[in-house]
Amino acid sequence: MSKLVEYKGKKLLSTYGFKVPRGVLICSVDEVENAYALIGPGVLKAQVLVTGRAGKGLVRFIESKQKLLSNVRELLESKAGNLLVEELLYEEKLEIERELYAGVIVERQIGAPVFLFSSRGGSGIEQIARDYPESVYKSVVDPDKKAESANFIEGLEQTGVNSGICGAVAEAAALLTNCAIDMEAENLEVNPLVVTADGDVVAADCHLTVDDYAVFRHPEFNIKIARELGHPPTQLERIAWDVEKNDYRGTFYFIQLEMNFQKGQGYVGFHGAGGGGSMMSMDALDAYGYKPANFCDTSGNPPASKFYRAARIILSQRNIDGYFGSGSGVASQEQYHSARGIVKALWEVNPDFPVVLRLGGNGEDQAIRIMEEYTKPLRCKVRCFGKDISVSECAQVFDQLVKNYRQGGIPVEKSMENTHKKSYEFQTVSGGTVSFDYERCSVCANKVCIEGCSAGILQEYNSCPVLSISKDEAASGRCVECLVCEVECQAMGNGGGKVTLPLSGLEGVDR
């Protein structure tokens, strides 16, 4: 669902032979001289993803170099909504004879892309289709076949495109369709599609919406974060995206909804599980007057390491009044993985605000025990519930804890220090390191790391844990990063196990 700005879409179209106006990209006032020399008088358009740019003063007609300079300067200092204007497209002005509309749009109800054309232009295409059905041509596209201009001629003629230009429009229609299919576009729209005085058919604008799930096979888009955010990606969103894109195990989705808030305004670090359960949980928070600072969903049975990274990122938001996690209430994923990941994050961040989690479902008894018992040394209040407590009841408990927290001031910090010497270590699939301090391990009575290891890849050797497989095998994903060898060890064993999971960029975030 990521959208590409006009000039990027036009660039892709032009590689298919689709005609686009001559244009130059301007990112600084230094480029004005050269741009005017190439184009002369023309049109200056801000390259931002907002609708109705013309009405917002983001499209300007330019007659002189002086005007170009002043307008570039002004636009590059402006904002459109919460987007900074950083790129401008300066194009030749077209001699417009007629404005048409052409688009390829995936229609979900029929499960196929459709080609849509209007001889009356495309402003309010749905209204045009109702009022002037004879001006609109629609046909289902077969992505298995290459589109040919001949497929379009008859349909286009019926909309009143005169025969003189019909061939050229049909050619454009075929190019557009083939481009949309190759790009796996959800939408590829040219509005307006201009017929010039010279009889050329030219894309005066271009809207391309790509499928986020297909971005991995389209390096040409140069999309860094395949997600519709509505704002430039924040530092935390970039960090989260790096975690997500490199780890296919389960879902991890993190977006920030609000950043400019103060302590006491009721913004909450939100950790959901599953799209439906998360939406329901946010509604429950809303009923008590709290607002999610972020949205986060870890579901589809991700490893404990992913919960850990998600929780670390959520806890890195400044000025939140608490941390609230809940999904649907009866999860199929193993909730003790969720619990271990979150506990590790809480140990490291050691927040002062309350934490309420609803880890209902598969393995919930173990998850609740881990959450509540292992966080006792922490200064913050932690409560955890299972499937028989509704999300509204959890929100009520959370509300009470936040109220107490606001009245009681910041609890005294307890020391959590622990020296760790690496006697033995191996790497994990997401770039982490598992290490053991054998001075502690050798005198550990229960070896909970070996007994609890989800993958069963540890064995005892000289009274200490070692891998029962090769280090390469462990690093290739046989170690599933269940975090037992740190979390269970620190809580139940002798504290010799440690898992270091890098979160590239997080150390620079000031909390």
Add this chain to the structure above:
Amino acid sequence: MGILIDTSSTVLVQGITGREGRARTRLMKEFGTNIVAGVTPGKGGETVEGLPVYNSVAAAVKNHGQIDVSVLFVPAPLVKTAALEAFSEGIKLIHIVPDRVPLYDAMAMLRSARKYGASFIGPNSLGVLNPGRALIGMIGGNARSASQWFEKGPVGITSRSGGLTTSTAYYLNRAGIGQSTIVHVGGDSLIGMPHPDIVKLFEKDDETELVVMLGEIGGNQEERVAECLMNGEVTKPVVAYIGGRGAKKGTRFSHAGAIIEGGKGTYQGKVDALRDAGAVVVDDIMKIPDAVAAILGKGK
């Protein structure tokens, strides 16, 4: 009875040797699903949970005869190839667990399914469960909880949220009301069998007396169910919940399908369409058991 799967359905697992494939094969087998074999290209000859692994669907079909259902636990970029292979070998129902299947791949699967007279559930579906009989996917997590949480009864559940599917079934059971089958249709915007398809199957199912539909904002699946109620294609009572009431317009959370665009697919639009068509709409899933009990009680 119940819909889509039963104890007699023969089931194949594609991607059986992966982390999820192995774990969920065990879940399905222990629950009672009649899994006959698995497929992972290059791993033919191995066994998983005592089941033979083949290099191709063709080899599995050759050795085991007709296969009714294939469950896919392959990475999203490989789902299309695996699904098309299964359809071409005559498998009529595919269940797709993975998230992030590209849209054009989903459309290609739809074309293939139509060509072979087959269908698929998902992508991004937690599973389908016929209580006490069979399950496909990862619903329930392990066989013990899947057996404890779900009991046989008169309610058919169709849901766009995996978590709400299991939660609602669990809360119904706590109120003493069991299910005929529970179906998570998938959270994506383009899925093989949306709500109306599932509701129509429940309409024909002798065991189902009432349908619970868990919808959410975005798309028009719920509106189409309302149409089915209006035109008489569906006559059984429908109790519905629509998620995402508080979601801001144009904000997309993690369900790709849950977004309001161009004023369509809104919470209120769906609620109104369903109520006009005679469905009972509740605003909290915890209210579903009472709403269902009221209708079933009256009917008896």
